[in-house]
Amino acid sequence: MKQLSFSTLEQAGVSAFGVQRIRTAAAQMVADGITPAQVIFAARRGAMIVHQADGKFGPEPGADDLTTDALFPICSITKLFTATAVMMLVEQGKLGLSRPVSDYVSEFTGEGKSKVCVHHLLTHTSGFDGEIILFEPGSVMSYSGYGYGLLGEIIRRVSGQPYDEFVTEKLFKPLGMENTFYCVLEEARRKVVRRSPEAPCAEWIETEEQLNSVSAGGGAYSTAIDLAVFGQMFLNGGIFNETRILSPIAVKEMTRNQIPGVSSQYRDEVFPEAYWGYGWAINGTKRDGGDLFSPEAYSHWGAGGPFICVDPVYETVTVHFSVELDHQRPFKNMYVDYFNNTVLAAINDL
Numbered sequence: 001m002k003q004l005s006f007s008t009l010e011q012a013g014v015s016a017f018g019v020q021r022i023r024t025a026a027a028q029m030v031a032d033g034i035t036p037a038q039v040i041f042a043a044r045r046g047a048m049i050v051h052q053a054d055g056k057f058g059p060e061p062g063a064d065d066l067t068t069d070a071l072f073p074i075c076s077i078t079k080l081f082t083a084t085a086v087m088m089l090v091e092q093g094k095l096g097l098s099r100p101v102s103d104y105v106s107e108f109t110g111e112g113k114s115k116v117c118v119h120h121l122l123t124h125t126s127g128f129d130g131e132i133i134l135f136e137p138g139s140v141m142s143y144s145g146y147g148y149g150l151l152g153e154i155i156r157r158v159s160g161q162p163y164d165e166f167v168t169e170k171l172f173k174p175l176g177m178e179n180t181f182y183c184v185l186e187e188a189r190r191k192v193v194r195r196s197p198e199a200p201c202a203e204w205i206e207t208e209e210q211l212n213s214v215s216a217g218g219g220a221y222s223t224a225i226d227l228a229v230f231g232q233m234f235l236n237g238g239i240f241n242e243t244r245i246l247s248p249i250a251v252k253e254m255t256r257n258q259i260p261g262v263s264s265q266y267r268d269e270v271f272p273e274a275y276w277g278y279g280w281a282i283n284g285t286k287r288d289g290g291d292l293f294s295p296e297a298y299s300h301w302g303a304g305g306p307f308i309c310v311d312p313v314y315e316t317v318t319v320h321f322s323v324e325l326d327h328q329r330p331f332k333n334m335y336v337d338y339f340n341n342t343v344l345a346a347i348n349d350l
Helices: 016-031 075-091 118-122 145-159 163-175 186-191 224-235 248-254 334-345
Strands: 037-044 047-055 263-266 269-271 298-301 307-311 316-322
Touching: 016 037, 016 047, 016 334, 037 224, 075 118, 075 145, 075 163, 075 224, 075 248, 075 298, 075 307, 118 145, 145 163, 163 224, 224 307, 224 316, 307 334, 316 334
Parallel strands: none
Antiparallel strands: 037 047, 037 316, 263 269, 298 307, 307 316
16 A cells, blocks of 8 residues: 555554544644644554644635645755655665765865765754855754755766656655655646745745745655655655665664764754754754654654654654744744644553
8 A cells, every 4th residue: 555544543552532632632723723724644553543634725715625635835844855865875875974075066165165974964064054164064063955955966966867856756656655746736736735925934935936946955845644654664664565765774874863962053942962863853852843752753844834753662653734824932833742742642552
């Protein structure tokens, strides 16, 4: 099968009361005006326990009711696809994480750039943002879309294929992620969620350019179920539907803290321990996206509302898509925390 399936709540190890509480709390967020559009997904042990859409496709009067197959811009979650593609090339013996970036992008030269390796780009510790030197490579984590743009170019040069074609052919198609795009097909655009001009990030998300973006750092659109399949592949150790994408070792390396002792700052929040893997943010002590995740959980946010988390301890995959209206409370979408808390609270077999 190409998609996660519904199973009995007993097999999933969750309570009927808990699942109903997830559904009710999610619907209430839309009823209370916290978001006008929201799709939630949660699975445990490969069994879907909730997949629900609430709200409308757009802000205009008479907009259609939202459906679970709605397409959302996943923005920076795209970086996970890029990191996965990098690791696929590593496994093929075509790319080295400890090699200088200049080995693959010859024009990446100048003061300090010879010290920047591929793993620095994956962990946001390159020390560079364009031509600007921020710090010594490996010393501080500073979240960087620029670094992932470089990774996209490395993928193109090493694979011999355009970045988006490589990811589509080697990742999306084998996993059956038929509703995940960089350039959204005309026939699929009616399923794209629309946001009001006042919504955070609308000034660039609601553009034709974004619908046709091949950015390695933030260009993809997806459905909750497609993104959940991607997450389940990681939870399964690199395989889904008998199709192996990554080795178990590559998954282990991507989802452990690769920069111990390195600090970071995001907006007004300081993290003495950044906890970052290859692409994935590692939970550690951050409680990122929820209060109940294990320290081993790994996740990623995207601008404007999307979030994915995999918790290997509690065997869960959760996806929360929404149109954010207030993403400064105070640092990020706290309503994602609320959703994930209800999911983990539904587990009753520990």
